Amino acid sequence: MSWSKWYLLNDRSNANGFVIKRYRKKPNGKTAWESLPRGEYKNLDASGVEALLRRKNASLEVERLEAESRYNFDHAYINIRAKERFAAYIQSRANDQNHVTTMLGYLDQHVFQFFVLIKKQPDPRTWHKYEQDWGAWLVSKQKLSASTIKQVVQVCNRFTKFLSTRIYPEKLAVVALEPLGRKKLVAMKESSEEHHRYKFISHKRFEEICQALALQNCQVLPAIILAYHFGLRISETYGLDQKSFYAEHLLVSRQLKSFTDSKMRLGPLKTLDHRKVPYWFMTPQRAYQKVKALKPMGPYTLNKAVNEALEPFGHMSHDLRRSFITRALRHYHHRDVQMAVGHRDIRTTLFYAQDDRSFANKQLSLVDLDGDPAPT
Numbered sequence: 001m002s003w004s005k006w007y008l009l010n011d012r013s014n015a016n017g018f019v020i021k022r023y024r025k026k027p028n029g030k031t032a033w034e035s036l037p038r039g040e041y042k043n044l045d046a047s048g049v050e051a052l053l054r055r056k057n058a059s060l061e062v063e064r065l066e067a068e069s070r071y072n073f074d075h076a077y078i079n080i081r082a083k084e085r086f087a088a089y090i091q092s093r094a095n096d097q098n099h100v101t102t103m104l105g106y107l108d109q110h111v112f113q114f115f116v117l118i119k120k121q122p123d124p125r126t127w128h129k130y131e132q133d134w135g136a137w138l139v140s141k142q143k144l145s146a147s148t149i150k151q152v153v154q155v156c157n158r159f160t161k162f163l164s165t166r167i168y169p170e171k172l173a174v175v176a177l178e179p180l181g182r183k184k185l186v187a188m189k190e191s192s193e194e195h196h197r198y199k200f201i202s203h204k205r206f207e208e209i210c211q212a213l214a215l216q217n218c219q220v221l222p223a224i225i226l227a228y229h230f231g232l233r234i235s236e237t238y239g240l241d242q243k244s245f246y247a248e249h250l251l252v253s254r255q256l257k258s259f260t261d262s263k264m265r266l267g268p269l270k271t272l273d274h275r276k277v278p279y280w281f282m283t284p285q286r287a288y289q290k291v292k293a294l295k296p297m298g299p300y301t302l303n304k305a306v307n308e309a310l311e312p313f314g315h316m317s318h319d320l321r322r323s324f325i326t327r328a329l330r331h332y333h334h335r336d337v338q339m340a341v342g343h344r345d346i347r348t349t350l351f352y353a354q355d356d357r358s359f360a361n362k363q364l365s366l367v368d369l370d371g372d373p374a375p376t
Helices: 046-060 058-068 080-091 097-118 124-140 146-167 182-195 202-214 221-230 284-294 300-313 320-329 332-341 346-352
Strands: 005-009 018-025 031-035 250-253 255-260 262-267 275-278
Touching: 005 275, 018 046, 031 255, 046 202, 080 146, 097 146, 124 255, 124 300, 146 182, 182 250, 202 300, 221 275, 221 300, 255 300, 275 332, 320 332, 320 346
Parallel strands: none
Antiparallel strands: 005 018, 018 031, 250 275, 255 262
């Protein structure tokens, strides 16, 4: 992948009236845009912005060369040709191109980064000597969840197996790595769930969160509000427009798929079925105002921004959908709720529901009830 130079683009939704972006070409031929943080230029005048662009683009060539050379090894077993053949191999066996790109990124950032760049061991036959150190290094990277670490280990073993069976048969014998046992991964997952224990968001608590995010000028607040009151997945909020609003329900039929060339691309829902969500918790007028306030961005940027906004309050993006289901089941028939959220199986809907009841922990004295003593 190669980055372009930084461009100054018109953007009426931005307070400055413009935005600074650059793009890169992915292996699948698609284009992904990256925006320069507005804080770097929001207080600059025209000449200051021009100088900033010159400085950024002057260092671009150095950054490009460093990025290209960082993982381009020329070892007998790991080299650019072997990596390209492995990429073609997994692409031929996967339907989701985004998943393929993610796996290749894991290989560079979490496998080659450790064994080749840190440990100076480009020969995969020696990697098993450092697997415990690798496991500790992966765990120390706080942004890696237990499921992500599991995928990293899987793609590592898949790559070394591909080398030994497809490229260098009978010449390269490697040992499958297991830097973290199953018990360790389960413990990590349980620890993460314990940290994120309170998933249901009450209406009162949600109002407090919205007030705090409004003060921070949070750009994804409209999407958060829509997801909470309609049980939408975050990407589905961007599939709404004026034609989505009917007299008695909101029609959910599309979701955000990509953001290229400053244009959002929409696609079918996860279940491929349209669904109708009644206006149980929000009026269509207020909902439409939130739809109009949505800021264009890509699905990855959107989900990351929503999770970063909710994380200080102990929540994640899917808690919005979970809270809608829990609230709706308190007032409406479970089959109606199932249809509103688009689950094929009612058990999935009921699994999302949480106990949101709160009771005062105070013992009742039965003697005080009509003066009658408690039964023995």
